[in-house]
Amino acid sequence: MASLKKSKVAKEQKTEKRKVPESKIKAVKELAKLIDSNSTIMFASIKGLPAKNFQKIKKSLSDRSEIKVVKKRMLSKAIEESKKENILLLKDFIKEDIAFISSNIDAFELSATLSDSKSSVKAKAGQESNIDIEVEAGPTDLPAGPAVSELGALGLQVQVKDGKIEIRNPKVIVKKGQIISEGAASVMGKLNIMPFYVGFIPLVAYDSNSKSIFTELTMDKLATIELIKSMFAKSRTFAVSLNYLSKETLSMLFAKAASHERALNSFIKLEETNSADLGEKNGQ
Numbered sequence: 001m002a003s004l005k006k007s008k009v010a011k012e013q014k015t016e017k018r019k020v021p022e023s024k025i026k027a028v029k030e031l032a033k034l035i036d037s038n039s040t041i042m043f044a045s046i047k048g049l050p051a052k053n054f055q056k057i058k059k060s061l062s063d064r065s066e067i068k069v070v071k072k073r074m075l076s077k078a079i080e081e082s083k084k085e086n087i088l089l090l091k092d093f094i095k096e097d098i099a100f101i102s103s104n105i106d107a108f109e110l111s112a113t114l115s116d117s118k119s120s121v122k123a124k125a126g127q128e129s130n131i132d133i134e135v136e137a138g139p140t141d142l143p144a145g146p147a148v149s150e151l152g153a154l155g156l157q158v159q160v161k162d163g164k165i166e167i168r169n170p171k172v173i174v175k176k177g178q179i180i181s182e183g184a185a186s187v188m189g190k191l192n193i194m195p196f197y198v199g200f201i202p203l204v205a206y207d208s209n210s211k212s213i214f215t216e217l218t219m220d221k222l223a224t225i226e227l228i229k230s231m232f233a234k235s236r237t238f239a240v241s242l243n244y245l246s247k248e249t250l251s252m253l254f255a256k257a258a259s260h261e262r263a264l265n266s267f268i269k270l271e272e273t274n275s276a277d278l279g280e281k282n283g284q
Contacts, residue, residue: 028077
């Protein structure tokens with residue numbers, strides 16, 4: 001009998017220990033209410049996003065969306081309490097480092113808004129690049145000096161014009177998947193190249209109107225702009241090699257002509273010197 005009483009007391013104590021705090025119950029109910037009262041529920045990755053950038057994005061959307069970072073178990077419970085059809089499918093997408101977003105903005109419009117809110121950041125030494133990083137040809141604000149050697153160490157062909165360094169040909173200094181070296185990071189910093197972007201990355205969204213889950217939400221306008229800029233730079237270089245005249249190639253064609261002029265003058269002077277030397281020998 002005594003052992004039964006002890007067992008009962010132990011179970012009661014265990015139950016008391018497992019009792020969920022009221023604050024957590026309240027938080028789950030508030031999340032469930034947000035899910036049921038908004039047409040779009042989205043999970044977005046915030047992995048590697050600095051707190052300053054997170055708060056900035058959250059503030060910019062505060063009048064149209066509710067953004068929260070909650071524990072996985074709490075989010076799972078809130079989804080279970082929701083009355084929306086098919087919403088339980090969202091549980092499969094709960095992971096670490098995500099933000100919960102509830103809004104009445106269309107899922108794809110919200111994704112585009114998040115894409116627009118990304119900020120460009122500098123590359124860091126030791127960081128793995130997820131893109132090819134190319135340095136474009138053209139003038140820079142760098143004065144002639146140690147920077148010439150730094151750029152040359154990365155295989156960049158440079159020349160000094162009016163006391164400033166000019167990059168003669170475009171070159172990929174870091175390939176996709178490579179680790180960024182100290183030298184490459186330093187050069188990109190000097191040239192003010194910020195190749196990466198940080199922000200919310202939409203992973204999945206639930207749309208109340210269609211009762212559907214969407215996983216293809218990426219609308220990266222910034223990446224598209226960077227791709228267009230890269231394609232333009234390559235096309236312009238090709239156009240210059242064909243001597244195609246346009247307002248986009250004019251400055252580079254002038255630079256090319258000036259370079260050819262210098263080479264031709266050097267060749268003429270060399271020929272004149274050789275002719276003079278030959279004349280002197282014949283005169284002897």
